[in-house]
Each structure stands twice: as structure tokens, then as C-alpha cells.
Amino acid sequence: MIQNGYLIFEDESFLDSTVAKMNALRKNGQFCDVRLQVCGHELMAHRAVLACCSPYLFEIFNSDIESHGVSHVTFEDLDPEAVEILLNYAYTAQLKADKELVKEVYSAAKRFKMERVKQICGDYLLSKLDSQNAISFRNFASSMGDARFLSQVDAFIQDHLLEVSEQEDFLKLPRLKLEVMLEDNLTLPSNGKLYSKVLNWVQRSLWENGDHLERLMEEVQTLYYSPDHKLVDGGLVIEGHSEVFGGEEDHLQFVQKKPVRESDQRQMSCSSSGSLSPSNQAANAPKQTARREWKYIASEKTASNNYLCLAVLDGVLCVIFLHGRNSPQTSPSATPCLMKSLSFEAQPEELEEQPLSPMHYARSGLGTAALNGKFIAAGGYNREECLRTVECYDPKEDRWTFIAPMRTPRARFQMAVLMGQLYVIGGSNGHSDELSCGEKYDPRTDEWTQVPELRTNRCNAGVCSLNNKLYVVGGSDPCGQKGLKNCDAFDPVAKTWTNCASLNIRRHQAAVCELDGFMYAIGGAESWNCLNTVERYNPENNTWTLIAPMNVARRGAAVAVHAGKLFVVGGFDGTHALRCVEMYDPARNDWKMLGSMTSSRSNAGVAMLGDTIYAVGGFDGNEFLNTVENISVGGNVSLLTHLKVSSLKPYSKVRVDKHLSWLFVSF
Template sequence: MATAAPLPAQNSAATASTSGTRTGNTPPSGFTVASKRENPWHAKSVLDQLKVMLDSGELIDVVVNVEDKHFPCHRAVLSACSPYFKAMFTSGMEECNRREITLHDVDANSVGQILNYAYTSKLDLSMETVQNLFVAASMFQIHFIQETCAQFMSAHVDVNNCVSLFSFACSYNSQWLKRGSKELIEQNFHQLSKTDDFMELHGSELVCILASDNLNVQREDQVLDAAKRWLEYDPGRRIKFLPEITRQVRFSLIVDSTVVHSLRQHELFKRSPECCQYLARLSEAGPPRSVKQRLGMGERSMIVCFGSSPNFDPDEVHRVPCFSIKSDEIFTMAAPPRGLWDYGVTVTRLNDVIVAGGCLVDDHSGSEDSYDTSQDLGLRPQRDVYIYEHTHDRWHKRAPMLTERFDLHLAATDTHVYAIGGMGRGGQHLDVIEGYDLKDNKWKYVTSMPPGLSPLCAIVYGTHIYVIQGDTFLSFDTETNTWSSRLPSGGCLLVPSATVFQDQLYFVAGYNLPRSGIPVQVYNPNAKRWHRVASIPIRSGDFLHFTCRPKVMVIDTKLHVLVKHEDDEEDDDDNALFSLYQYNTETDKWTLSHSFSFPYSIRVDVRFVIAGLNVNYLYPADSDDSDSSEE
């Protein structure tokens, strides 16, 4: 009988182990050799080698033709990356045996990017090519690329592309992109409803937008007008959407009771029997009254008080008070970053609230290392820029200015915001003007001011920025980048406030005000002439605090001047009384329209602006439930 051969090596090793004697390569006592190991670099190494073989043309077994370009590659790599290619090469289709395959309905650039991703795991995204890449990734069923493209587009949604991106997202059911673009459309509905992109929306996409409670419209008429413009753009093909679109209009929110009757007489609406029946029922029974208002219907014109006093306790005030003339209520909005003061503030034509520059206060002010004015005061000029997001009551950073400055003026045209004057490091007065492109989010140097214009007042009219200080009155043409001298007012306007009203510039001086009344001077830029209107009366026994200059402003098409009153004997900065005077152009008289007080400390200087703010996003003045935020 055959016997098994002995295993002397194993036996001797076992004997050595049991005897405590270590021989040869036997591990020391208590040491365990892992039975499984993993190379963390193996996957990358294999991918790198596949890319090397692709570049050198090794083991190429298929060529993908797209348009006029040819992409040699490996079937295994394509199949591992894309279910589309795996099905093509393994399901017995004709392409299984072909050396070359031709793809349609995709562009060569996108296919090239996808093949590069298959071999490198890297993507190079841009807004010019990302939509085509998303389409190609959808065709090839590569979900990572789809989601990455959707996230990239969502991060680059703006008011100029949100409508087209929303339509694109609806076509490919990209919920991420759809949500972000729809939100921006809702915020800017009235403006965007007049664009070509809006006119190109599909009917189902328009219905989705019109059904939203979050439309930022002040009147339901704006929703109806937008729907009519879209329908009349191509009535022949769009009439089938008329009934559903009409049902999205909340007629009970429209003040004009004749609207439904007018629509019944409209030729386009007459062509839809279903729509005619719906409008007839509305005429007979009246529109339902329990209809929710659109979100934008809570917007009101408000006086916003941005304080510029140095506050060494950043936790003391972190909300900005706002006074609503319509309701005589005080609300608060989020403040710019804590500790920032003496910044420039402006409101654009599109109601964007922008702050720029300002100072931070050092805790070690007045230290031995201080050598100049701003350092002695512990002031650090800033160049950060923030824009207010109305629908979330928070601030977002934008591109910073090129120059650090505080105590500056911001002036807004339709396309740019200009940073004018102010003080820089060392407390020196700055004469450089730089401009911010609202669309491109970029700053650039524009021009320098003539010397001796600080502090100053700047106001925009048309394409010109008018700058005034004392007896000096100049204008800067933003189109030609040239300065021009203007006829002085004849009265010394020291640090005035200014606004545009009925195509004229109204100025109210900030210092050296007579007790008999506040003079108001008016400049007609077309006639290039000055004149005066009635002075604003001052109540007997009161005086104007020199640190809070009168502010002239336009609120709901009416001219107003805001004045801070304080008792001569009791200076109560924590509850200062403000009076708002309204001007009557027919009688040339000012009348007191509102009196109110802000429950906030107003110590040195404040910046007032008029902005449309939505009460649905603000907090009552006595609420501490919110905080300023920044992204």
C-alpha cells in the first residue's frame, strides 16, 4: 500500500515552534501575517496604465466616430464606465463586431470629455459646454457626470440664464437644477417675464411657474400680463394651454373688477370653449376669496437705517432697523458682518441692496505700534462687498473692491456700482473711483476725482454721476470717462444729501443748517439751472443733531426728507425721534407725514436708503429670533 510522503520541512518547523526555537523565515512569537492585503493605489495605477495605452494606441479595439472626429479607445473601458456602451458591446448588436462605430445626437466635444473622464476620472466644466455634456452623459447613462453638471449649472445660475436653465432642467428632469433656477425666476418674475427666454418656455413650464406662491410680484395683474404676453407670442400653438394657464391667475387678488369681463371679450380667450366656461363661472359667482397671496405682495418701500457708529461690542446690535411708511411699523433685516461700520450703501434699479468697504475696529487701538491716524483709532479699512438676499434675509459676498476704503459713497447706474471717495489706510482721503460690473461681478479702476472733494455727495442721473461738496459741483460722464464743471448752487452745500425726483436733482445740506428751516436746492441737469423750493420747517424748541444729517429721498413716487430730532437738554441716542416730511409740488409746501423712533443706538452717523423689502422675510423690531448671516 502506498503511503503519503512525509513533510519534513513543515514538521521541523512545527517542532521548532513548539520548542520555542525560531529557524529560517519563521515570524517571531506573537506576530500574525495578514492573509488578505489591499493596495490602495491599484485602481489608480490600472487607470493610469489604461490611459498610457490609449495615448500610445496599444490594444485599441474600437474607434468612436462623432461628427468629424475619431476617438480610438478600449471597449472594456467604455463598458465599465457606461451602461450604454456595455449594452452596445455585449447584447449581440451589430456594433459588437465593428471596428468603428458612429454616434449621433451628441457633439464631439462632449464625447471627448466623457472619454477623457473614463480614463482619468477628471472633468473640465464650463458654462459654454456643460449643457451639451449633460445631454451626452444622459444618453450614455453616466449618472455621476449628470449630477456634477447639474450641480455646476446650479452654482452658476443667475438672472440672465435662469429661465433657459429652468427649461433645460424640466426637459431632463434635473430636480437639483430645476429647484435653483425656478427660485431665481420667482424672485425676479416681473423683470424676467418680459425676456425672450421667458417667451420660449413650454406651456407646462409656464404653468409650473405661475402656480407658485413664491412669485415676487406686488400685484396679480403682473402675473396676468405675463401670461397674456406668452400666449400672444405664438397664439396658434399655445391656445391649448390657455385653460390651465388661466386657472393659475388669482383673480380675487386683482383690484380691477372688470378684468374677467375684459378677458371674455378678448379674441384669443374666445377661441377656447373651456376657458370661456371658466370665465363665465367667475363672472357669475365671483372669484374665490380664500386665495393665498403671492410672496412678493408683502413687499413695501422701507426706510433702512444702516448705522456707521463704531461699536466695540459687536454683539450689541446685529440687526438693521427698517421703517414701513405704509403700515407705520418697524422691522429689522440682517446686518452686514458684525463689527463692520462706516461702509458705503446703495440700492440698484433692480432693488439690490449693496454694501462695500467700511472699517473694522481693533481691540488694541491706541497701542504703541500705532503710527498714523487710522491706526491710532484702531481702524482697519476693508474692501469686501456684500449683496443682500431678500428671500433669505442674509448677505452674500461679491468680488472685493480694488482699494480698501471707508466713509465712501456708492452710486448705482443700470449696469454698474461706483465706489467714490472715502478714506484709506492712514486716514488719507482717496480720490480714485472704481466701478463694479453688476453682471460680471468684477471691479476696475475708472478715474480719479479732482482734489478737495472729500467728504462729498454723489448722485446718478442718466449716464452721469454728479459730485458736489461746498461750492464745487462736477459731473462725470460714465460713457466717455470725462469730468465737467457745473454751475455752483450759489449756497454752500456742506456734505449734502441728494436724490433724483421728476428729472431734477434735489439737495439738502448736512451742516450749518439755519434754525428757521432746512433749505432745499434743486438742479435741473437738462436746463443746467438751479432754483430753490420751500424750506422744511423745524419744530420750535428742537434742533438738528449734527451727526445725523437730513436725508432727502423718494418713497412711492413722493419726495420726502427725513430729519432726526433731539431735545436740546436730553440727548437720547438710543431712542431718537425721526420726522418724515413730504413735499407737495403743487403748493410748494412740506408737511409732516410720519414720526417714529428706532429702538436702536444711533451714535455717530447713519446711512439711510430706500429699498423694497418683503415683510414676510423680516422680523419685528422687538424680536431677537434672528441673526445676520453671510455666505
Template sequence: MDARSEEDCCADKFFRRLQQLRSEGHLTDVTLCAEGKEIPCHRLVLSASSDYFHAMFGGAHTESKKEKIEIGGVTAEALQLLVDFAYTPNFNVTIDNVYHQFEAANMLQVKPVEDACEKFLTNNLSPDMCLGTWTLAGKLSRMKLSAVARRFALKNFEEVCATEEFLQLPVDFLKTYISDRALHAKKETQVLDAVMLWARHDLKHRQTHLKELLGFVCFSRMDQDYLKNILETDEVLRGVPGIRSLIEDQSRHGKPRHIQEVDILLLGGITGGYDPPIVNRDMYRLDLHGDIVDKSTLPMWLLFEEGIAACTLGDDVIVTGSDISMHISKQAWRYKLSLNSWTQLESLKKGRQKHGMAVLDGKVYVIGGENYDGDLLPDVEVYSEETNSWKKVEPLMFAASCFGIATLCEKLYVFGGRCTVQRFKTDEVQCYDSTQNTWNSATALPYALSRVRACTINSKIYLVGGDLDCVLCYNPQEERYEEMAKSLGRWSECSATVCGSEIYITGGWNRVIKNFNVKPFSTVQCYDVISDTMIMGKALPIAVYGHHTVTVAKH
């Protein structure tokens, strides 16, 4: 028997002995009570398994001397299972007991059971459970689980509304749910239908809440003929005081919710290692659940590897650069999603790879990069739609490639990358002011970084990927950086795109040390800036790195 097996065997014997002592009532010195049930046990064992009992029995609390202690706020079954866990470190979480066990473990501070319940709920989210999980996680201050459940509930609105759990929602929680601007309702009529469904479930007691709830429905997004018809046919709706004024006011002045009518377009990248690299030949259009909406083979001249850059201009996608046929391309292409067609634009003045692209004030900027020999480029070009041509503007202060790029408050930021100042990677941040056509230094990164992705949400820029092990938030107004949620997986040479208040971080790679090759990933990590939480999404259809993702409007 090896040492590890011997240790396990000794531990098993110890816990079996503890169980035997409890079952015999030997040296038991306290009885816990809940819902009329009495559970004899040992103070020492309870103190070892729970901070709550450690404080109760080790201090000046009156309970430390009592022979019987009533534990309020927990079910008898939940208390019994937690006591059993103290004597045998095994715990079985099920759909039927998880809510009661989670709440009891939180109150009695049994962290292993708390963590097991949170993991179980995270892995078993469904339309039937997400609202209850969201509520309970908020009550227990488990903010990551709360954010995961909220996101699931918002994205599966139609399915959630068909559950018994939805019909039992308290009115205040229902208001929170339907007023969330990230609610994924395909049509605003679904929100109206959900409100009426909830009200009719107990019309006698809920009718008084209808006027307030209907204030969260964006009538301005609904067909006026439909509204006229439903007012004529639905007596309950027609009977809401002031309903016609509410509809008319919202038709003129209503502020529509931010319903995310977008998909994610994935193009380019490498699906194999370096020797040899296997180029991704397909373009995928994915919805926010990770399901494939469309898949098409890229034209032969667009079979690029990892040297491209891409950005969206209106509803179209602009792609530049790449390594084609042993040279760096000057080509620029425009993809019209509505027509599913590629059009070649006027060529760049300088071919490049590993560069950056961004749209500032409605204009496409192509920045930095490398030539075929790996020389770093300072050149910056801007595209004119009117003349279908590129012109050079003020170059970078320091030539750079493999950097993060984002725009905010009419300025363009270049974060880190490979730079002429520090050849491999730098902490330099370069800022372009288009009104002055000048580059200046912005607040330096807290450490040198390359191959990061930068995404703007509201008034901040979020950096992911590369050497980072967490999200790095940059606040230009305060000129400071803050480390946010940790990465859940490797993300070097990943891509990132913004959808509402979330950043979808896709793919990446991990170096295989023994043969210096790389292993691509299909992981999707989703970061919610509001709750500062990172969760795993549905995997990509392929494992890929060095690719680009952009957010595109649905058609």
C-alpha cells in the first residue's frame, strides 16, 4: 500500500469511528434542534467543520453552555445533512435539496458545502431554476452565481416565461427582470404577453400592479395596429387605468430597451499548430448562445492566417493585411453581411500584418504592424469612403505590432505590443487625437504586455488576452488601471468582441513544451462588466487562435 492509500485508509477509519461514537451517543455534549427534530452531536466536531459553531462554542455565547440549541432558519433535513458532513466528508447535492442546503451552509458557514451547492447550480442552470438561483445567490451574496443566473435568465426569456417559477415571481423581482435593458426578447410583444400572463395567474391580487409593470414595456417598439387590436380584444389590458395615455406617451417619447439583436462573426485564424499551421477556411456566424447561424467558405484570396485585422463600419466588416503567398498583402476588403458578398477596396499604401484597426468618428484607421521581414511599422492610414482611398496620417510615436487597440471619447488608444522601445513587449500606451492629428503618451500599463485585446464599454476600456491572467480595466478620466475578474482559461492570441455590457473572449492557444508546438482552444469566456464576473460559454465550433471576431447586426 502506498503512502497516499494508507492516508486515505486511516482517514476512513477515523471518520467511521466518529460516526460510531455519535450513533452510540458516546461523549455527545450538545443536541441541535430544527423543526422539532433533535440531532445529538459533539461540540468539538461541529467546531472543526463550521466557523459558525466554532464561534458559538468557543466564545462567551450563552449557547456554549446549553445542552440543546434551536437552530432557526434551516430545515431539519438540511441541518441533518450538514451534521452528517461534519462526521463524514461526503455530501450529495441534488435538485431537490440544493436550495435548502445552500442557504443552511451559508448561514452555518460550512464553506465546502456552500461551494459544492454553487458549483451544482452553475452547472445545472435551466429555465426552470435560473430565477430561483438568481434570487438565492443575491440573498447569499454569491455575486458570481447571481451574475451567471441573471445572464441565463435574460438570454432565455421566452423559455423562462413558460415556467411555473416565472408565474410565482414576486412583483418587485418581476420589475427587475423585465426592466433589464439586456433582456433578450425577440419582439417587445413577448414582454407584454409575459406581464399579462403573470397577472392573470392571480388576477385578484395582481391586477393592481399592472399599470406599474406596463410602464416597463416599450410600446414604441410595437406595431400600432397590433396595439389597437389588443386593446379592443383584451378586457384586462383595456381595464388598466390610463393605459391609452401610457401607450401614446411611449409611442412619442418611449425609450427602447437595449435588445441585443446581434450575432458574432468569426473569421481567419489557425486551427492547428505551427508545424505546419492549418488555416481556418470558414467564416462562422454565431448567435450569443454559441449556436451556428451561418457558415460559409471564405474566398480563396481571403484564406489568411493570423496576420489580418478586422473591424465593423456600420453594418459591414472591413478586413486588411495578411500573409499571402510568401508576402505581406496590401489588400483591403469589405464584407456586406446583407448581401453575403466581398468587395475589394483600394489597396493600402503599405502592406502589413499583426497590425490594428479601429473606427474613430466614422473613419477606419489601420495602424502599425510588421512587414514580411518582421520590421515594425509606425505608419497609420485612414480610409475615405468618398474616394475609396487610403491616406497617411501622423505615424505612431513608437513603431509597434501585436497591440491592443480601442477608441474612447474621440481618441484612439494603442496598448503595449511589440515596440521599438522594448523590442519584445512594452508598457507604452499611445493615444491619437484625430482633431489635432497628433500622438501622445497616455498612462502606462502596470506591466509590459503584448497580444492583448482592448474593448470599450461605456467610459472605460477593458484589456484581455495575452499575458494577462485577469481583465485589466483602464479609466482614462482617472488615469488608472484596475485588475478585475480572473480568466477562467488560457487566452493567448484570443479574440474579443463587445455585445452590450459583455465581452465575448474566444479561442486562444497554449504552448506544448515538449515539441514547441501550440494547442488551440475552442473556449468562450464571457465577461460581464456590470457584475465583474467571468463565466464559460458554449464552445466554438472549432479550436482556433490568431483569429478575429466582430459583432454584427442581425438581418
């Protein structure tokens, strides 16, 4: 075409042909003057082409303008396939990436400052956003610092939090459990305002009290919502009046500043990544820590006074579980012990001082069992840390001695004897991690060895032996938000786990035992609410059946078996640690209230030695215990249904008709 004296010709195929030839030259290494070293892979290219597409590489090449040879640029944190995809785009203007590589292409494009590619990859990922991948996408968007991408993911989570909360990625997140006490005339504020107060409380705990986020997450924290609409530590409100807010070791834990222990120092020095650890200088340098992200993302009310929240705490994506309830000071217990009409006071002349030796360690959430005429107490919490030590009590010598410690520190587990060996399964290691590992103790060699792991991590599960198999019943889900219906059986000969019929009701912290060829799951909690329901498992037809309920709803209770009866001891009723005891008679299918222990005990351990039931350790609402008390039931268990022993002095023993004796030992 001739126009205004000029020859004008447009070759529509030239550009495509030239681009294809240039890309071919690149792949063949011809005329290339830059080498990209990407994680051990060498990619050849032409500086002029890359400089036109990547502002980042342009800056590098421009600073190396004096070089007349081949430039070398090294990347140790990019995916070689993703960089190759970007090189193809630079030469052909075509972006073609497998869906599994889109995140890596996005990351490489961010490094190269190729904003158009980054936006295209982000839009593609958002088009694939669903409840299953929302958490991983948010983590990715946060790591990339992409505010647009992040805001859209957060908006999705806000609209679909309950669906997101059921996914595996969500269940693996660190979690903070809070219980907020309310006066009767107060209600919790709307979700956004409520969790802004929670974030402020966590900040104060980290900066002012010197706490660590990991430590706050180990146990449920008790807070108080004051009439002036402030959220404060329960321990500060009740200082000097701990009976008002008495609680259980894994349910109500007052926040307090604790000295750094040797194990803490060792853990902090070994934890180089510290994904949950705030800056060690947080208390002394709050301005530096304050620059880390604190953000409320989404929340839902899951049940009456139960809230679920996703938030960023000190730069860490966390789940917050919050339960609001009326202060026990203004609200009576929902499950009173019903013992006032059964009072029996010991006569002074019947008291006889007779102390027993306490355990070396205070323990709550421990595992206990009777083995070869001895009482075994393993693991548990002692407020300071999770234990792996194991103590053995000889009733003939009234002496506690140590046997080989467990391989893993653990608490919130139960222990059972199977084929002459002790088995422990699951539990918690004290660092907000539920365990799937198990181990067994051989008394002949005084050694613990590993057993095959559970299929899922689980704590607060019931464990007992039945028909030469080990059963694990219920327990907490990975978030600790609700109980499980799962029941699994372990064959020690085949060394395999199999599924059994599920419970009728979700349960964690249930007392589990075997009696006359049946297995019983007693009480526990479904989520926050304590249960008085009881189920019985028949191994012949693999079914669970609900039987008569207890008189008192309780979780964290202990159970012993004697003379064809079940004895359920202590526990926690949702407000108080309990002293009361009740007995189940399977022939009559009913429960009778018995005498009370001297101490309230939740998450204690019991075992039967001869005609005597021993109760050890636990949490009384204020202290972690190493005390021991026992009841000698003898041959006439029916006497217990009409008696209560109360107001016993420390180091005293009361005898009633030679069939009943409570013995309390103080430490």
C-alpha cells in the first residue's frame, strides 16, 4: 500500500514468527546473555527481553551495566517450573500454568514485579476459593502481602465460617479457649466488639504480663466481663476470693504471670521457628511487637453463649473458642450434689490419726491403674508443666516410688491394663497438641515401648480393656470444641486398629470401664455442657445402648469397679469440682448417691486394690493435688447408699461398722 508517498506494509505473521524464533533461541541457549540459577536449575535468556517484562530484573541488569559478559542471577526460594512459565510468558505473551503451580507462579511474579501476571494468578485462585481451601489461601495471601487478595478471602470466610471450621486446615490452627463470666444482668456485646476486647486482652497478657501466646493456648482461660464493659482476667477479679470462680484444671485456668522454668528456657532456645511465639522482647519492647498484625476476621455464635472466631493474634492465624456463662456467684449449680438429706457426721471418738504418703508430684488429668497389687499414677499436669514421670504406690509399705518414665509427656488421658501390661493412648502434651501416639509398659523390664498410633489425634478419650483388646472411646476433636462419637479397638497380637460402633452421644472426658463383659461410657461433656447420660457397649453385637443416667452430670470423673458395681468419683459439673460419689447397680439399672470424698476432685485418678478404692490427685477448684484418699468397701456395699462422711480432719481416719472407711492425706 502506498499512502502519502510512503510504502506501508503490515506483516501479521511476523510478530508471532519472531516471538517464536526468539523463544526457540532462548531454549537452545543461543545468543543468551543472562543465566537464572533457580534452586540448582539453570535457565538461559536474553537480558533485553527480561528487562522489558520485569521491573525487578531491569533494576538488576541496569546496576550491572558495565558487565559485557553473561550475567548470573540466583534465586534459592522460587520454583524452577514457575520461573520457566514466566519466561515463556515474557517471550510469547501466553501464560500457561498447571493449576497446582499457580501459587508458585504468583510468588515468582511478585518477586519479578510482574503485576499483571500476579493479578491474573490471584483472580484464578479466587475463582477456585471454597471452604476447603480458604485457610490455605488466606495463609498464602498473607505471606504475599496482597491486600486485595486477602480482603476477598476474608470476606468469603466471614460468609462461610461454619463450613470453613469443619475443614482439616482449620482444625490444625492454633486455638485459644476462653470462658467469660457474666453477671446475671449482663450480656456479651456483638461479635465484632466482643472480639476487639478479646484481642486487647491478649495484647495486655503478652505485653504487660509477659505471657507467651503458646502458654495462653495450653489451657482454657477464665475472663470476667465487668459491668463497665471491660474484659479482664478472672484471677484479678477474684484475688483473695477464689471460691467464687472455682474451676477445673482444663476448663477454668486463672491467668497469672509465671516465672520462666528451665523447661521453658530449653524449649524457647530449641524453637528457632517459633511460629506461635511472640517476640521474646515483647514485655520490654511493646512498640516493636505492636507492628505485628492483630486482626479480627470472622465469628459465629455456634450455640447458646458459645462463639467461634478466626483472628490474627500477634501475626499468627488462630481460632478462638469462647463460652459465656453466668457467674457462679449469682447462679446456682445446675447439678447440685443432692447430699444434704444424707448427712452423717463422724463421732469424735471414732477419729484416729493415720496419715498416708502423698505422691511426689501434684497431678491432674493423669492416668491411673492397678497393676500387680500396686497403684500406678502416670503423667498429668502439675500446673507448671505436663509430666511424663510415673509413680507406683505400695499400700503395704505406704510408699510411692518412681518407675520408668513414659516416652512422651502427656495428660488428659486414661490408662488400662491389657495382658499384664499398661497401655496409654493419646492425650495432650501440654503444648496445645493432641497426641495420636501410644505406648505400653512392661513391668518385667521396667520399660515403655511404642504401640501403633491412632488414626486421629485425640485427647480426653476413655480407655479400657475388654476381651483382650484395648478400646479408645470418644475424646476431644482436634479443636477441643466438641466431643467425638468415635470408638476404636486395638488388637495387641495383630497390632492393628479397627473401628467399632459409634457412641450415641458425643463425649469427651467420659469415665470408661469394663464390667461383666460390657464396656461403659459414663458422663463426660458433649461440648461445654456436662452430661449425666451413660452408655453400655455390647461387643457381641457391636452396639451402644443408653442406660439409666447418673444423678449428677459430671465430666472428668473417675470410675472403679468392685463386686459387680460401678463407683463414679468426683468430676466437674460445669460450675464446681465435685466431692460426691455414686454407685451403679447393673442388676437394678439405677444409680445411688454415696458418701462424699473429703476433697473435691476433677480429673483425678482411681484404682481398686483389694477391697479399697484409692482416689489420687486431681484439681479441687483451686489447687492441683497430690493427696490420696481411699474407701474400703468390704463385702457390704449396700451400706454406702445411706452414708455420707464429711468434715474429716486432715490426717484422720473414720471407721463405720468396719465396712466403710475414708482416709484423707494432706500434703
